[in-house]
Amino acid sequence: QILTGLGTIAMASLAPKALSAAGKVSLDRTSVLLVIDVQNCFLPGGSLAVKDGDKVVPVINGIAKKFADVVMTQDWHTPGHISFASSHSGKKPFETLEVKYGKQVLWPDHCVQGTDGAALSKDLAIPHTELILRKGFNKDVDSYSAFTEADGKTTTGLAAYLKARKLQRVFIAGLATDFCVAWSALDARKAGFDVYVIEDACRGIDTQGSLAKAWADMNKAGVKRIQSGDLAA
Numbered sequence: 566q567i568l569t570g571l572g573t574i575a576m577a578s579l580a581p582k583a584l585s586a587a588g589k590v591s592l593d594r595t596s597v598l599l600v601i602d603v604q605n606c607f608l609p610g611g612s613l614a615v616k617d618g619d620k621v622v623p624v625i626n627g628i629a630k631k632f633a634d635v636v637m638t639q640d641w642h643t644p645g646h647i648s649f650a651s652s653h654s655g656k657k658p659f660e661t662l663e664v665k666y667g668k669q670v671l672w673p674d675h676c677v678q679g680t681d682g683a684a685l686s687k688d689l690a691i692p693h694t695e696l697i698l699r700k701g702f703n704k705d706v707d708s709y710s711a712f713t714e715a716d717g718k719t720t721t722g723l724a725a726y727l728k729a730r731k732l733q734r735v736f737i738a739g740l741a742t743d744f745c746v747a748w749s750a751l752d753a754r755k756a757g758f759d760v761y762v763i764e765d766a767c768r769g770i771d772t773q774g775s776l777a778k779a780w781a782d783m784n785k786a787g788v789k790r791i792q793s794g795d796l797a798a
């Protein structure tokens with residue numbers, strides 16, 4: 566216990582609110598599962614396949630049953646999108662380019678609007694998903710984050726949606742850990758949400774040290790790193 570001028574504060578009130586006695590993270594009515602970019606292009610055989618990307622699908626299907634509120638995102642680029650190496654002569658995938666809003670990693674063409682590659686995995690089984698948010702649809706601006714485009718100022722509207730729905734605790738899963746998951750987690754923290762990244766429900770791309778850097782940045786920002794098994798029943 567801590568004694569203060571105002572009286573006694575039980576230590577329990579200082580413990581992370583989410584952890585129950587069993588060390589599990591309990592969910593409540595303010596909790597939302599945010600499933601990032603589980604789309605064919607990022608799955609094995611896709612144009613920007615994330616290693617073992619398909620392994621997240623059964624994990625996500627399982628944990629989604631614990632959430633009353635589920636939101637998904639879909640990377641949704643125009644043909645000739647600024648993030649495609651093919652849009653810049655002499656550039657190859659995984660090289661970088663200085664653009665108006667900073668350094669842009671260049672990717673193989675992926676998630677072009679309306680294509681099969683941009684479709685959500687047919688193996689996702691989360692019929693109670695309440696919102697599917699598309700991002701990266703501006704030709705000249707990428708958007709890894711579900712909240713704010715890569716220019717650092719254009720909002721997707723997601724923070725306002727979650728706030729209007731009184732969803733304060735954001736649990737993130739999906740692809741890729743070191744890009745769209747991490748950027749979404751960091752922006753969610755900036756917008757004032759409590760943020761958990763469910764590590765085994767994510768897979769990373771890991772180019773040029775990006776995965777280790779993403780976890781370091783998330784840790785520093787107060788993002789909680791948990792496993793699917795940490796969620797209370």
Ligand code: VGL
Pocket residue numbers: 601602607640672709740741742743744745746
């Ligand atoms: C992503 C690279 C390019 C992602 C999207 O979903 O993490 N990565 N576009």
Ligand code: ZN
Pocket residue numbers: 640642648675676701
């Ligand atoms: Zn993309």
